[in-house]
Amino acid sequence: MKIAVVEGDGIGKEVIPAAIDVLDALALPLEKVPVELGYGKWERTGYAITDDDLETLKECDCILFGAITTPSDPAYKSVLLTIRKELDMYANIRPIKPIHGIMGVTGRNDFNLVIVRENTEGMYSGIEEIHEDVAYTKRVITRKGSARIADYACKLAKSRQHRLEIVHKSNVLKSDRLFLDVCRETASSHHVEYHDTLVDSMAYNLIVHPNRYDVIVTTNLFGDILSDMAAALVGGLGLVPSANIGKEHAFFEPVHGSAPDIAGKGIANPIAAILSMKMMLEWYELTEQAKVVQDAIEYTMNKKMVTSDLGGKATTKEVGEAIADRVRQLIG
Structure with missing residues (x-):
């Protein structure tokens, strides 16, 4: 080692x-x-x-x-x-699991979930333009990147409870339609039960109903935000x-x-x-x-x-x- x-x-x-x-x-x-x-x-x-x-x-x-x-x-x-x-x-893995004797802000310990975050593209593509009055960051979603993070999440789900939640914002971000479609296709090929949720709804449900979830797969920025927020469940x-x-x-x-x-x-x-x-x-x-x-x-x-x-x-x-x-x- x-x-x-x-x-x-x-x-x-x-x-x-x-x-x-x-x-x-x-x-x-x-x-x-x-x-x-x-x-x-x-x-x-x-x-x-x-x-x-x-x-x-x-x-x-x-x-x-x-x-x-x-x-x-x-x-x-x-x-x-x-x-x-x-x-x-490419895979950022963040387990959200209570520690015995420590309570988070919700006062509950009936959850054990993992957030699987795509780690190489999305809003963290690094493709940016900075000007005096405007700045641009390119959000990159690829079939390859979506497929391999979905594959990792599905394999993890199969080792746990066979449940996958796909988090996206495809109603507004058209690039998320590709991510959602690829994740659905991958979950079906793995025979893993899946649902999908808009990221704003997920932010609410993750705090109010954390026990509903097992493995959550999402894009780079959404995974970053949701996993930091979920830290409140375990105590910080x-x-x-x-x-x-x-x-x-x-x-x-x-x-x-x-x-x-x-x-x-x-x-x-x-x-x-x-x-x-x-x-x-x-x-x-x-x-x-x-x-x-x-x-x-x-x-x-x-x-x-x-x-x-x-x-x-x-x-x-x-x-x-x-x-x-x-x-x-x-x-x-």
């Missing part, structure tokens, strides 16, 4: 070391390759990510990633979009992990940003980063080790060893160390 470790910017420099502490507690035979990317590097060198960085990432099996600060400067090249496109990691962005999956590479990151307002204060919640590392273990098919990490997280949180966003007093480092200690006890 060869893992590229990218702390990135802001709280990424705090939550990733906590996740690494937990990973190290498992005593697995792996090689960790530190890679500096992001705004801090851009300020110092003029490059947020270089060709050499990309080659290093490609040489690793997967990437454990913190967070990136993206400035408004048009000369800044998006690190995340670059990695996703260069490594062709500090608790939601994600994976970016391609044919050859995978990339694991917490869904939260770099949060520069709290960076360096030691109060960032590391749980999303640790759960992202757990998803990495599952991708490696290390299911027993992943279960140990999950058990250690729940044990530690039930002991109220949590950061201030969850009403606790523990620091980022203390939470990571407590979970790592529990991992060592469990595998002892």
Whole structure:
């Protein structure tokens, strides 16, 4: 196992070391390759990510990633979009599952869903024109991109409850008609039960009726927004992990940003980063080790060893160390 470790910017420099502490507690035979990317590097060198960085990432099996600060400067090249496109990691997977002992804003825990977001096109195509009085971003939806994300979502649904929800806005965006049609065709070929919902209706139903859904597939921007919103169901962005999956590479990151307002204060919640590392273990098919990490997280949180966003007093480092200690006890 060869893992590229990218702390990135802001709280990424705090939550990733906590996740690494937990990973190290498992005593697995792996090689960790530190890679500096992001705004801090851009300020110092003029490059947020270089060709050499990309080659290093490609040489690793997967990437454990913190967070990136993206400035408004048009000369800044998006690190995340670059990695996703260069490594062709087309599927963004965001599980929305309650953690034992923690309640979100709705006060319910009867849901377990996954948002599957197309990750390489849509509104994040990167095709833009910026002028003094007008700016354009081209929304790109292709048959190939729609088919492969639908195929991934259907295979995931077949491993769960055989239910797929296709989220779109085809009544207004004609490009979404292609996405919807391809998803329907793919679901039918997989013999997966499917329904489709307009994204604005989905935003409402996801909060009011989260238990109705199993696997949700949607386009890039809609998936980004809906998954961040759904974090409120589990208790906040500090608790939601994600994976970016391609044919050859995978990339694991917490869904939260770099949060520069709290960076360096030691109060960032590391749980999303640790759960992202757990998803990495599952991708490696290390299911027993992943279960140990999950058990250690729940044990530690039930002991109220949590950061201030969850009403606790523990620091980022203390939470990571407590979970790592529990991992060592469990595998002892």
